[in-house]
Amino acid sequence: MHIHLNDSDISQMPEHLHHLFLEWLPEHLKTKNSSFSQGLVDKLSQTEVSPKQLHVFESPTQEENTEHSHVKLSQLFDAGITKKGMPVRVKLKRGMAKKLQRDYINGLEISVKGTIVYNGEEFDKPSPLATKVNGSAANGWEYIEVKKNDQWIRLEELRQIWRNTND
Incomplete structure (x- = not known):
């Protein structure tokens, strides 16, 4: 605790x-x-x-550490899991996707600090970004993907890699 x-x-x-x-x-x-x-x-x-x-x-127990630790995007960057310039996209919720007639907001990338900049605002945590893009609460670890080795990978998977090496 x-x-x-x-x-x-x-x-x-x-x-x-x-x-x-x-x-x-x-x-x-x-x-x-x-x-x-x-x-x-x-x-x-x-x-x-x-x-x-x-x-x-x-x-704290190891389980509490894993469940309650707050990982920032810059920590993934510092660990070399993400790199400057990696493409980023945010999945849109069904209503927003229908409204915009697309499934993702594309054209984002990892910054020199390991964060993501969207409309001039810098995000070191994914959920506020996913929420801003979607107009309602969204889990950024599930809704944001990074293109790594020519494959789109959810941030949740990258966070798990970070946790596995930082236990």
């Missing part, structure tokens, strides 16, 4: 909850065996706690 609290989250806690949280956290972290945990306990023991961001990590 991964809990991420920033200054805003902590400051919006009701005073009683904020106090209980700051009492509970050092005790909870003492059960963890990491230098990070000890450093955070030391920081919380000081008179003033003002972290820019407070991260609390528990060791």
Whole structure:
């Protein structure tokens, strides 16, 4: 499990909850065996706690890592799975495809940063791009394809390659 609290989250806690949280956290972290945990306990023991961001990590299972990790397009690029200039197309949902009388938006490509630019907007996550193209929510990992070795491959397959090499 991964809990991420920033200054805003902590400051919006009701005073009683904020106090209980700051009492509970050092005790909870003492059960963890990491230098990070000890450093955070030391920081919380000081008179003033003002972290820019407070991260609390528990060791996730491999299954949780795979299911919940958010992979960005630039990570595929950095790993060499995608390359600058590779053609990209976005599959259209049935209604949009009928309206536009085609099945895909073509002519996109992987940028020098590993992202995809569409209508002047840069996307490092596929779902916002697929949603923008389709006008309604769409899973970009399923709706976006990259031409690799003369074959169109769904981003989902490329993400799986990345996950297999980064477990």
